[in-house]
Amino acid sequence: MAASLRVRLLVWHALIMAGVLTAFLAVWLHELGRSRELRLDEELRGHALAVGASVERGPVGGYELDLPDAELDYFAGGTNTPGEAPYYVVWTETGSVIAGSTSDAEQAPARPLLRTRSGRREVVIRGKAGTLVLVGRGASTLSVRDLGGKAVLAAGVALALAFVGGYFLTSRALAPIDRISRAAARISEVNLSERIDVGRTEAELENLAQTLNVTFARLHAAFERHARFTADASHELRTPLSVVITQAESALRRERQGEDYRKALEAVLRAGRRMQGVVDGLLTLARADAGALRVEKEPLELLELARETAALLGKDAEARDVRVLVTGPETWVLGDGHWLGEVMGNLLSNAIRYNHQGGEAEIRLAHSNDVVVLEIRDGGPGIAEEDRPRVFDRFFRADKGRSRRLGGSGLGLPISKWIVEAHGGSIEVVSEPSPGAVFRVKLPGRIGGA
């Protein structure tokens, strides 16, 4: 189970309270005990002085004690608790007892002192004529145990109250967090386009609420992108699929001539090839998305790759009467020949397709500093300004009808973008004054030979 913030807060709160109360009580009780002790000592001392002043020489020598009434009362213990009656003893200088209120024959102490003996506090001073006077009484009044007991009880009650108060306090403090987490749960379950109301959030939690809102926005956008992609992919596959099915159904409806069957099969083949293009593209993208596609880099010379690509597409270029040029110096990069070849092939075949008859398509290589620039240009109608940002979106078609008729799968550019970026490069559509489209690929490169 996860540790509870509330429990932790309460425990700490209780511990601190207990600590504070304990320290306070200890100090207070200690001081109380001390002050009681001091008072008692003062009292005993006072009476000891009185006793000491009451020593008189006896008529036959020796000493006598003539206590005033007040002292007699005091030592009679009338006002004191039983068993706690004060007592006194007076010794001569030499240690023989002159008088005493207790029958305990005590050893004369050596000199004046203050002491506690078997639960009794005793004061010894010098009286008249060198006598030693001892006054003592039970020290149970010194004990703070009774008060201490009550104090601990009171502290216990205070602690309990503090605990209860702390519980309510933490509930109130944690309530906003609970509110936010409930709102977040509802949003994520019901409608990702809703947001937490940051205006109603406490200052400390504002960051939390805003971060959550940003996360929801990103999730929402990702889900929308995914839904759109799935819808587009489904459409791109269903369309040629319906050609296959309708052509086959129609051809089989009645007995036909060989020529009719041939035409139907050709249409089916065209559609099948289109589906193949889409499926291959989807698989590549799916693998790339899952991180399962590896780009294996080795020294690669791009001019030769460009020439090979141009040769591969020679027939298509001829069919559309488009001239293909390859210009630039020998250019080396660290790259994957298969994938970079795909990029060139895709860009060049677009340049050939979206071109006028008699037009030109050019692969131009250049390098400066450590960047290799590969440009593919065509003299066709180009790409409209508003379409440029979306040109690398999956299944994006600037002109739906045309590109489909020309055999595009709608995935060539997104795949090319992925490949280029996997090489640490960039790809963009460039605005130029002359008509036609220019795609510029930048790759980290090495100048000169291998």
Next chain:
Amino acid sequence: MRVLIIEDEVDLATSLRQALEEEGFAVDVAEDGEEGLVKAREVDYDALLLDLMLPGIGGLELLETLRREGRRTPVLVLTARDGLEDKLEGFERGADDYLTKPFTLEELVARIRALIRRSSGRPEALIEIGGVQIDLASRTVRRAGQAVTLAAKEYALLEYLALHRGQLITRAMLYDHIYDETEDTLSNVLNVYVANLRRKLGDDLIETRRGQGYLIPDGGIS
């Protein structure tokens, strides 16, 4: 019945045309939105097959425009998009029916026929007039219980008159609804078909209004 296919997939349009022609329809094809709009305005088609993903004017926009201009031609939307929102939007803009690709021809033809029957105000497929029973779904005709063989255009003519029974149909309308744009016709070929129909099904079935046209009287409905 004459239908217009508005579909930019050439391979699909050609096989649809072939299949529908073999089912007795007169078929025209448009390859994009503009062409489709022009044709739909020019001719009173019995049904439109409309693909939504068209270059230029999209299918939905075309549909909306036609409805706004008062065209009540039944429209069956064909599309590869099967999302609910797409369907709802199609119906909202005025589509009468919806088929997602890929579809079977059998279903397509059945739906087109149902659409056409419904829009003529008489949705039932079986018609009985006099002793003649016409099954519009199976395209068969019986007279007094006996099956009667008709040529394709003879049936097409009969079908149109029967679906609009009680209404006077001019010769021009008949031409418009049983021939497509590519077919040249001899102006008196209709007379020949009508004469054949009378011979096979009885004189009372089709009435001639001199100088105006033909009609099949509104008889009992089976």
